[in-house]
Amino acid sequence: xxxxxxxxxxxxxxxxxxxxxxxxxxxxxxxxxxxxxxxxxxxxxxxxxxxxxxxxxxxxxxxxxxxxxxxxxxxxxxxxxxxxxxxxxxxxxxxxxxxxxxxxxxxxxxxxxxxxxxxxxxxxxxxxxxxxxxxxxxxxxxxxxxxxxxxxxxxxxxxxxxxxxxxxxxxxxxxxxxxxxxxxxxxxxxxxxxxxxxxxxxxxxxxx
Amino acid sequence: xxxxxxxxxxxxxxxxxxxxxxxxxxxxxxxxxxxxxxxxxxxxxxxxxxxxxxxxxxxxxxxxxxxxxxxxxxxxxxxxxxxxxxxxxxxxxxxxxxxxxxxxxxxxxxxxxxxxxxxxxxxxxxxxxxxxxxxxxxxxxxxxxxxxxxxxxxxxxxxxxxxxxxxxxxxxxxxxxxxxxxxxxxxxxxxxxxxxxxxxxxxxxxxx
DNA sequence: GCAATATGCGAATGATTCGTCACATTCGCT
DNA sequence: AGCGAATGTGACGAATCATTCGCATATTGC
Numbered sequence: 369x370x371x372x373x374x375x376x377x378x379x380x381x382x383x384x385x386x387x388x389x390x391x392x393x394x395x396x397x398x399x400x401x402x403x404x405x406x407x408x409x410x411x412x413x414x415x416x417x418x419x420x421x422x423x424x425x426x427x428x429x430x431x432x433x434x435x436x437x438x439x440x441x442x443x444x445x446x447x448x449x450x451x452x453x454x455x456x457x458x459x460x461x462x463x464x465x466x467x468x469x470x471x472x473x474x475x476x477x478x479x480x481x482x483x484x485x486x487x488x489x490x491x492x493x494x495x496x497x498x499x500x501x502x503x504x505x506x507x508x509x510x511x512x513x514x515x516x517x518x519x520x521x522x523x524x525x526x527x528x529x530x531x532x533x534x535x536x537x538x539x540x541x542x543x544x545x546x547x548x549x550x551x552x553x554x555x556x557x558x559x560x561x562x563x564x565x566x567x568x569x570x571x572x573x574x575x576x
Numbered sequence: 577x578x579x580x581x582x583x584x585x586x587x588x589x590x591x592x593x594x595x596x597x598x599x600x601x602x603x604x605x606x607x608x609x610x611x612x613x614x615x616x617x618x619x620x621x622x623x624x625x626x627x628x629x630x631x632x633x634x635x636x637x638x639x640x641x642x643x644x645x646x647x648x649x650x651x652x653x654x655x656x657x658x659x660x661x662x663x664x665x666x667x668x669x670x671x672x673x674x675x676x677x678x679x680x681x682x683x684x685x686x687x688x689x690x691x692x693x694x695x696x697x698x699x700x701x702x703x704x705x706x707x708x709x710x711x712x713x714x715x716x717x718x719x720x721x722x723x724x725x726x727x728x729x730x731x732x733x734x735x736x737x738x739x740x741x742x743x744x745x746x747x748x749x750x751x752x753x754x755x756x757x758x759x760x761x762x763x764x765x766x767x768x769x770x771x772x773x774x775x776x777x778x779x780x781x782x783x784x
Numbered sequence: 785g786c787a788a789t790a791t792g793c794g795a796a797t798g799a800t801t802c803g804t805c806a807c808a809t810t811c812g813c814t
Numbered sequence: 815a816g817c818g819a820a821t822g823t824g825a826c827g828a829a830t831c832a833t834t835c836g837c838a839t840a841t842t843g844c
């Protein structure tokens with residue numbers, strides 16, 4: 369099994385090169401959004417960044433590494449948004465916490481919708497599934513911890529570990545769909561309302 | 577805009593050529609599952625099918641066309657499974673219908689899990705390929721029709737069109753996740769129970 | 785100011801893959 | 815058997831791309 373190197377070849381030391389790296393990442397994001405993964409060539413990215421191909425390979429050992437870096441950046445952003453909003457949640461009521469969770473699900477998808485879409489669709493092919501799944505796993509854990517804190521308010525027999533997966537998966541899928549192909553649901557807050565009905569019905573009114 | 581041709585170049589007339597086409601499709605599925613989309617080359621598929629590349633191009637004008645045909649096959653299978661299970665549903669009660677819908681969501685994912693995963697995750701969503709993959713939309717319509725038939729039993733203010741999207745998306749996402757990374761939820765019928773709690777809570781106990 | 789180092793360049797390379805075509809084989813039919 | 819149509823073959827052309835490498839230019843440390 370031949371593994372593709374995805375770690376930076378060399379770290380930028382001077383301000384000049386840091387600018388180059390930033391330009392490359394920004395250019396990669398743009399080209400990716402405009403042309404999709406297949407038609408994103410290293411040459412095109414370099415050109416857009418106003419830099420030569422050689423310079424690209426100075427900092428990214430492969431095309432995949434470039435995309436991987438982008439994915440990592442984006443994933444970190446999502447997790448930090450989630451972290452900030454969900455960590456002070458131990459004190460919140462079940463209902464308020466749930467609303468916060470829903471807000472987070474939607475907000476994390478608002479970060480860079482088009483880029484998010486491309487990255488999400490291309491991730492499996494870049495082999496960095498791990499990072500993204502990790503994002504989901506970490507968010508699922510935050511939800512699970514919150515549910516555990518309210519264990520006695522949950523329906524009998526509901527397992528926080530399972531419920532967290534159900535909630536995270538459903539909320540993420542619906543947010544993703546709304547952002548990528550049903551923006552109409554986004555405008556008027558319809559999405560949030562529906563998500564709340566879905567999650568609340570599941571958590572509060574289940575017959576077990 | 578250069579569009580890629582995806583319709584068969586020629587229709588098989590003799591039994592021999594029908595066998596060739598079948599072998600090609602079967603081989604394509606295998607190679608796709610084994611190597612992923614990028615590393616699926618027409619040469620490799622032809623070889624696996626015990627056929628020459630030329631023959632492949634006799635019936636499929638491009639690599640995309642080959643994959644498109646596979647997708648169409650698979651999508652049709654899924655829709656027909658759904659159709660069969662959901663069409664006699666006008667007579668069913670809301671509750672029974674819902675259970676049927678859930679069974680369908682899970683069953684359609686059991687058809688060819690690995691192939692499904694590859695087609696869904698790795699095949700670039702471009703050109704005609706995207707259109708063919710609108711299985712989801714078709715299933716959403718079936719659900720919507722069912723909901724409309726029970727309109728008076730639904731919470732006030734719930735719009736069948738929106739509710740159908742919510743249900744389809746959530747059920748599909750959870751089934752997909754269970755099949756691809758949480759098979760443990762599949763064995764004991766846990767998945768179906770959770771899906772029912774989720775959907776029933778949404779449909780029956782919503783406060784609007 | 786001057787070496788040492790970091791950064792940047794881009795034509796050339798090499799590997800891969802799609803898709804074609806001229807020719808060979810098999811089939812259906814009389 | 816024999817003929818035209820259908821089907822199959824695989825070497826080969828052409829194009830695309832990721833990646834490299836020798837050399838040029840800029841920056842830093844002294």
